[in-house]
Structure formats: structure tokens, C-alpha cells
Amino acid sequence: MNGWLAGLLAFVFFAPLAFIYARSFAGRLQAAALARGRSVVATAAPKLVWPAVLGCALALRLSGPDLPEWQLAAGSRTLAAGLSVLWFLGSLAAILFFVVIPFVMGRLLGTLFACMGKFAATRDDPLSFGARGFTREGFGEDGTESTQMGFTVAIDGPAAAGKGTIAKRLAAHYGFAYLDTGLLYRAIGRVASQRGLDLDDGATMGTVALALDPAILDDGSLRGREAGELASRVAVHAPVRAALTEFQRGFARRPGGAVLDGRDIGTVICPEAEAKIFVTASPEVRARRRTDELHAKGRAVDYETILDEVLARDRRDTGRATAPLRAAPDAALLDTSELDIEEAFQAACRIVDASLHRRNGA
Numbered sequence: 001m002n003g004w005l006a007g008l009l010a011f012v013f014f015a016p017l018a019f020i021y022a023r024s025f026a027g028r029l030q031a032a033a034l035a036r037g038r039s040v041v042a043t044a045a046p047k048l049v050w051p052a053v054l055g056c057a058l059a060l061r062l063s064g065p066d067l068p069e070w071q072l073a074a075g076s077r078t079l080a081a082g083l084s085v086l087w088f089l090g091s092l093a094a095i096l097f098f099v100v101i102p103f104v105m106g107r108l109l110g111t112l113f114a115c116m117g118k119f120a121a122t123r124d125d126p127l128s129f130g131a132r133g134f135t136r137e138g139f140g141e142d143g144t145e146s147t148q149m150g151f152t153v154a155i156d157g158p159a160a161a162g163k164g165t166i167a168k169r170l171a172a173h174y175g176f177a178y179l180d181t182g183l184l185y186r187a188i189g190r191v192a193s194q195r196g197l198d199l200d201d202g203a204t205m206g207t208v209a210l211a212l213d214p215a216i217l218d219d220g221s222l223r224g225r226e227a228g229e230l231a232s233r234v235a236v237h238a239p240v241r242a243a244l245t246e247f248q249r250g251f252a253r254r255p256g257g258a259v260l261d262g263r264d265i266g267t268v269i270c271p272e273a274e275a276k277i278f279v280t281a282s283p284e285v286r287a288r289r290r291t292d293e294l295h296a297k298g299r300a301v302d303y304e305t306i307l308d309e310v311l312a313r314d315r316r317d318t319g320r321a322t323a324p325l326r327a328a329p330d331a332a333l334l335d336t337s338e339l340d341i342e343e344a345f346q347a348a349c350r351i352v353d354a355s356l357h358r359r360n361g362a
């Protein structure tokens with residue numbers, strides 16, 4: 001049989017396999033482009049070198065003329081030597097055609113899909129970038145996309161304003177699911193520093209975010225001061241935030257209601273949240289609370305150091321270019337400087353009740 005015809009038949013025969021690989025490759029490519037903050041084409045280019053070489057080698061090998069004829073046509077010694085190498089690779093590719101053809105076709109097709117924005121990585125796809133990542137199952141989500149009966153309470157505010165305690169109590173009170181989004185950034189900071197990675201390198205941090213194992217969120221020490229500092233540093237990177245967006249949005253719209261607390265929930269993650277609360281308190285009050293909390297745990301810290309930390313964290317969280325900490329225009333402000341936790345919780349309940357009544361048309 002003519003070599004070209006055999007090649008054509010092989011391409012048709014391997015198309016389904018190539019398509020499966022292309023889907024997975026397209027997903028990984030888009031995730032990698034996102035994590036590195038580069039275009040899909042720039043991310044794909046180095047990954048297309050081998051498919052291009054093997055494709056050309058195979059085409060050369062399957063074409064009619066023999067090597068000496070090609071070398072004669074080449075005219076120069078260097079080109080003739082290059083053709084020999086290509087011919088050798090083509091022979092190998094022809095022997096391993098059942099692997100090479102789906103590989104070449106899959107990568108080319110996958111790049112095309114990625115350029116068209118198709119088959120973006122679903123992180124629960126075991127073939128996709130960052131294998132485990134943030135699967136909905138990993139967080140006990142039921143996986144439905146339905147927004148029926150969804151009700152999102154978005155709570156934002158600076159460190160130590162009391163938003164975590166308020167959010168947790170609201171979730172328990174209304175029977176909503178709760179997500180402390182700060183934990184996600186803390187986990188990324190912790191993993192990156194344990195691996196000795198550069199926390200200021202946004203692309204690398206984005207990759208860490210995509211590959212994060214949800215099991216680490218159970219580590220109680222993530223709630224400590226050090227993890228908070230690391231979190232604040234990695235949270236400035238756009239690839240890190242992008243990697244976490246989809247998961248947080250899925251969580252927010254889960255049926256049955258959800259409370260999320262963080263810095264950008266009402267502004268970026270869930271601008272359409274039914275209830276938005278911006279919890280704040282003066283830096284002095286926040287530093288005092290944090291110092292007392294640490295003293296109660298037996299940690300020897302002084303108020304001035306904690307105040308400096310609180311102010312530095314505020315500066316970083318509000319001053320970053322991507323998703324800075326700020327109140328959404330339609331958020332209810334809750335200043336807890338003069339309130340104890342019970343009063344703050346009751347005030348938050350009144351805000352959520354009002355939103356629930358609005359939603360239910362009362």
C-alpha cells in the first residue's frame with residue numbers, strides 16, 4: 001500500500017484516541033497558561049516542538065523518495081546530515097506509530113482547542129493539570145451546578161476584625177455551608193515556603209495553587225500568625241487568585257446556602273451575593289484583640305509588634321493590584337470596634353435577615 005494512504009488510514013483510525021488526549025492536553029495547557037500568566041500560544045510552543053519534529057520525520061519517512069534521493073536534492077552536507085537524523089527518527093516513529101500518531105495529533109488538536117477556549121481544565125479530571133486540585137468533592141460539595149435555593153453571604157474585611165467568628169456563627173445559625181477563604185491562601189503560602197519556593201514568583205505560586213491538596217486545609221496550624229503572613233504575600237499574585245476563583249464560586253452557589261469570608265468575596269468572587277457584609281474595626285482594636293488572643297494561648301507577644309503586623313497586612317491587602325481589599329458598594333458596613341462578639345453577630349443576623357426577606361419578596 002502507498003505510504004501516504006497508510007498514513008491517512010492511521011490518522012483516521014487514531015482520531016478518537018487523539019481526541020481524548022487533545023481534550024486533556026487542552027485543559028492542562030489552559031491551566032498552565034493561567035498559572036504562568038502567559039498566552040496559550042506561548043505556553044504551547046515548547047510543547048509542540050517534539051510533535052512537530054516527529055510529524056515531519058514520519059511524513060519524510062512515509063513519502064515516496066528514499067533517503068539518498070532526498071540527500072541529493074538537499075544539496076548541502078549539513079542539510080543531508082539533518083535529513084539522516086530525521087529519517088532515523090521517522091523510522092522509529094513508524095515502528096511506534098500507535099503512540100506517535102495519537103501524540104502528534106492530540107497535541108496539535110489540543111492546542112487548537114485551547115486557543116478556542118474549549119475544554120478548560122476541570123480540576124477533578126485526573127489527567128488535568130494539578131491532578132487533585134480543588135475538586136468539589138474534596139470540599140464535600142455535592143457537585144451540582146444548580147443555583148436553586150442558593151443564597152450567598154459574602155463577608156469581607158481586614159484581618160482580626162472578627163469576620164471569621166461572625167461568618168462561622170451565621171453559617172451555623174442559618175444552616176449554611178461555610179468557607180474560610182483565607183485558609184486557601186494560607187495553605188498555598190505554607191506549601192510554597194515548605195518547598196523553598198520563591199513566594200514573590202506569581203507564576204510558580206499559581207502552579208502551587210492549582211495543585212493544592214485540600215487535605216492540608218485540616219491542618220490547624222494554618223490559622224497561626226506565620227501562615228497568615230505567608231498568605232498575604234502569595235495572595236497578591238493574579239495566577240493564585242485565578243486558580244481559586246472557580247472553586248470559591250462553585251462553593252458560593254451551592255444549593256442550601258453558603259457563607260464565605262475573605263477579602264474579595266463581595267467584590268470579585270460573588271458580586272451577585274444576596275447578602276454582603278464588610279466587617280471592620282480600628283487597627284488598634286484589632287491589634288488589641290489579637291494580642292489578647294495570643295496571650296490566652298500562652299504566646300509572649302507585645303501589642304506594638306502585633307499592631308505593626310496588622311497595619312502591614314492592611315497595607316498589603318488593600319494596596320495590591322489584583323482584587324484589593326475593599327467594601328463592595330452595596331455591602332453593609334459592620335464596625336465591630338465598640339461591639340462584643342454577641343452584639344456583632346446579632347447585627348450581622350439583622351443584615352442577613354433583611355436580605356432573606358428581600359429575596360423571598362416579603
Ligand code: DC
Nearest residue numbers: 181182183185231232235262263264
Ligand atoms: O482571613 P485570613 O487572615 O485568614 O487571610 C490571610 C491572608 O490571605 C490575608 O492577609 C489576605 C489573604 N486573603 C485574600 O487575599 N483573599 C481572601 N479572600 C482571603 C484571604
